[in-house]
Amino acid sequence: MGVIGGQPAAVTVVDLFKERGMKAEMQIEVEIYRRLRSLQGVYIPHLLAHGYIDGWQYFLATSLECPSLESNEAWPEDAAATTMSAIRALDKVHQLGVLHGDVSLHNFVFASGSAPEQALLQGFDCAQLAADAAQAAGVEAAVLLAEERRKLMYELGVDEQQQGVLGAGGSCGDGGWSGGSSGTGAQPAGAPARHGPPPPAAVVPSWLLRGPAATRP
DSSP: OEEETTEEEEEEEEETTTOTTHHHHHHHHHHHHHHTGGGBTTTBOOEEEEEEETTTEEEEEEEOOOOBTTOGGGOOSOHHHHHHHHHHHHHHHHHTTEEOSOOOGGGEEEOSSSOTTOEEEOOGGGOEEHHHHHHHHTSOHHHHHHHHHHHHHHHTTOOHHHHHHHHTTOEEETTEEEOSTTOOOOOOTTOOOOOSOOOOOOOOOHHHHTOOOOOOO
16 A cells, blocks of 8 residues: 555555566556556546656556455445446456456455445456457457456356346446346345356357457557
């Protein structure tokens, strides 16, 4: 934790003498935040600052948010709204061509603003461009994005029926759940993580195939 320009911040600092490879990794994370600039403060934290300290340390600072969705105590009464906002945040990141890489609940935090149910997606140290990941894996980018979305729904405890509806072409848009004929809404039971193997992969949603690619600012 720290303060950047008078604003509370989550600050990561690395010693470049001890962890030489970390600078490159953090700079990749900075590039991801820049690519996702339009989402900052709404679906992901703000990137506040990054750079050198005394020439031998490198830091990255983002806006300091509330506890993660991993905490049972942090969930508001309207758990369904939080579930929807987490899926929507990942959807927005995917639409800009980024594969997050780790959709565990500790990488989703409650926003520190006036909407206590709003979830923000953070932790882009494992992120990469979906097109690059797809080329390395020898699959379509849409397949990787759909698999990551399915993993998040499982983490959130979305029931199998709703997973099927969403996977068959529904999505979590700005207005809430929408989907096939049996859309009934998420049932997050207050919510953290399930255990055991995830269910079979869902059909790739058609909206993923149409997702716009962003240009780097």
